[in-house]
Amino acid sequence: MxxxxxxxxxxxxxxxxxxxxxxxxxxxxxxxxxxxxxxxxxxxxxxxxxxxxxxxxxxxxxxxxxxxxxxxxxxxxxxxxxxxxxxxxxxxxxxxxxxxxxxxxxxxxxxxxxxxxxxxxxxxxxxxxxxxxxxxxxxxxxxxxxxxxxxxxxxxxxxxxxxxxxxxxxxxxxxxxxxxxxxxxxxxxxxxxxxxxxxxxxxxxxxxxxxxxxxxxxxxxxxxxxxxxxxxxxxxxxxxxxxxxxxxxxxxxxKLPKLEAACEDYGQAVIYNGGIPQSPAAYLLDGHHLFEKGKVVSVCGNTWMMLADTRFKEHFTFIGNFEKHFGIFPGCGTDIPYERSVGGSSAAGACCP
Ligand SMILES: C[S@@+](CC[C@H](N)C(=O)[O-])C[C@H]1O[C@@H](n2cnc3c(N)ncnc32)[C@H](O)[C@@H]1O
Structure with missing residues (x-):
């Protein structure tokens, strides 16, 4: 051992x-x-x-x-x-x-x-x-x-x-x-x-x-x-x-095999319809994605899949598809992506960690 x-x-x-x-x-x-x-x-x-x-x-x-x-x-x-x-x-x-x-x-x-x-x-x-x-x-x-x-x-x-x-x-x-x-x-x-x-x-x-x-x-x-x-x-x-x-x-x-290495923009958006237990007004997917009930939110292809191809699907409306690519989704960070309590702040971007 x-x-x-x-x-x-x-x-x-x-x-x-x-x-x-x-x-x-x-x-x-x-x-x-x-x-x-x-x-x-x-x-x-x-x-x-x-x-x-x-x-x-x-x-x-x-x-x-x-x-x-x-x-x-x-x-x-x-x-x-x-x-x-x-x-x-x-x-x-x-x-x-x-x-x-x-x-x-x-x-x-x-x-x-x-x-x-x-x-x-x-x-x-x-x-x-x-x-x-x-x-x-x-x-x-x-x-x-x-x-x-x-x-x-x-x-x-x-x-x-x-x-x-x-x-x-x-x-x-x-x-x-x-x-x-x-x-x-x-x-x-x-x-x-x-x-x-x-x-x-x-x-x-x-x-x-x-x-x-x-x-x-x-x-x-x-x-x-x-x-x-x-x-x-x-x-x-x-x-x-x-x-x-x-x-x-x-x-x-x-575990979504079609996820891409970067957050790509296909002009997609989602609307949270409510219904996720303990999240009546908004659902927090991760530190960068809070979906308020009823609000249209632009998302990258990967975020779309995390909602459309998982147990969360029934709670969202999906607008768009993967047919047209518009380039990289804005705001991917490169520095340490965590919240610092002292001497600095997180440099995380709008979507990627
Ligand atoms: C920090 S404790 C956390 C325990 C528990 N997750 C909690 O939140 O109270 C780490 C636990 O991981 C177990 N552990 C560490 N390495 C492991 C391994 N290779 N396989 C199985 N258990 C492991 C230890 O026995 C210990 O119970």
Whole structure:
């Protein structure tokens, strides 16, 4: 077993008992979140809440009846939230390789089934390495959504994870996940530091390398839902990592094989008709696309596909087609595309990340 794998298992199985033991805010979601998610959180058992080490919100809209996979599910907080949203006809599968985390999650499956009034269990927890998802006998082209919260940074072969996720998703499905990214590439030495890695920092990918890997795995247009800069409160750790900026970012990567490498303009537009649960007045596809109900909004070809060829289709009216090309869609950025909390601002463009 690789040393990184053993160190990570030790960190999450033995070192950390609850989120109070974390040394940084990397594995930690800020309190601000929509009221409808807070309401579900109030129904989650205390143990998965206390053993939560995620860094963002991985709860996309329109999950009723969906089949969802959670990579590195830990003690299962997100699996249980999503099990309420997919309902009795849906299914949520959590995968993790740390026995202690899985044992804790499994203890509360039936408790949540009863709490949510489901007559059948719609959660399942599997022991496995997310770098070898296909070994778990999960069916290709079977999942509507794959989520993950602060896990991919911990693994060595990130491209393999992305490729397996692409294989497991249905066409039109998406990988909706929060993770940590760095402003530059991180040295091998730091990557093997057990605390810096365990705290979800030194395994983080340089953001532009992540974009290239995502594209190589088939996810041609990664979209940023939200991002925030992390602060490292622990003095010794901050010294070790000096010069590197870290960001917690939620991406959505759609499996849509016709997506183009850039945002192209075909003169198309869409209108949001309402109806997406918890989004009566407007729907936020990503940090650059808010669709107010009833408003005609110009979109690039890729955004069109993210709405027309996915579970969101029934909620939109589509104007135009792909027959005539008008050039590149205006405003694609090239600098670091995240929100900075200090000394600068995001240079992201109007459409591309
Ligand atoms: C930062 S915690 C996040 C846990 C959970 N997603 C949450 O939000 O509470 C990272 C989790 O990923 C798991 N993990 C890390 N690398 C893994 C791998 N290669 N395969 C499976 N699980 C992994 C760890 O065991 C740990 O439970």
């Amino acid at each position: 690789s040393s990184i794998k053993t160190e990570v298992q030790k960190y999450y199985g033995e070192t950390l008992k609850t989120s109070q033991d974390l040394k940084t805010s990397a594995c930690c979601t800020p309190d601000a979140m929509p009221g409808w998610i807070k309401k579900i959180l109030s129904q989650i058992h205390d143990e998965p809440m206390a053993k939560y080490y995620g860094c963002g919100l991985v709860v996309p809209h329109s999950l009723e009846g969906a089949k969802v996979l959670d990579l590195g599910c830990g003690a299962g907080r997100d699996v249980f939230i999503i099990s309420k949203l997919v309902g009795e006809k849906g299914e949520v599968v959590g995968v993790d390789f740390t026995n202690e985390q899985l044992a804790s999650a499994r203890k509360h499956q039936d408790w949540h089934r009863e709490k949510f009034g489901h007559t059948r269990l719609n959660t399942q927890f599997l022991n496995g390495d997310i770098q070898d998802l296909l070994a778990l006998k999960l069916k290709p082209n079977d999942f509507d959504v794959v989520v993950s919260n602060c896990v991919v940074n911990l693994v060595e072969d990130k491209l393999k994870v992305l490729k397996d996720v692409f294989a497991l998703l249905k066409e039109g499905g998406e990988f909706y996940f929060s993770d940590v990214y760095a402003s530059r590439r991180i040295s091998e030495e730091l990557q093997h530091d057990p605390v810096a890695r365990g705290e979800c920092l030194s395994g983080a990918l340089y953001w532009n390398d992540f974009h290239q890997l995502a594209k190589a795995a088939g996810f041609r247009d990664p979209r940023i839902v939200e991002s925030r800069q992390l602060t490292i409160g622990d003095e010794a750790l901050a010294q070790k990592l000096a010069g590197i900026e870290f960001f917690s970012v939620t991406y959505r990567l759609f």
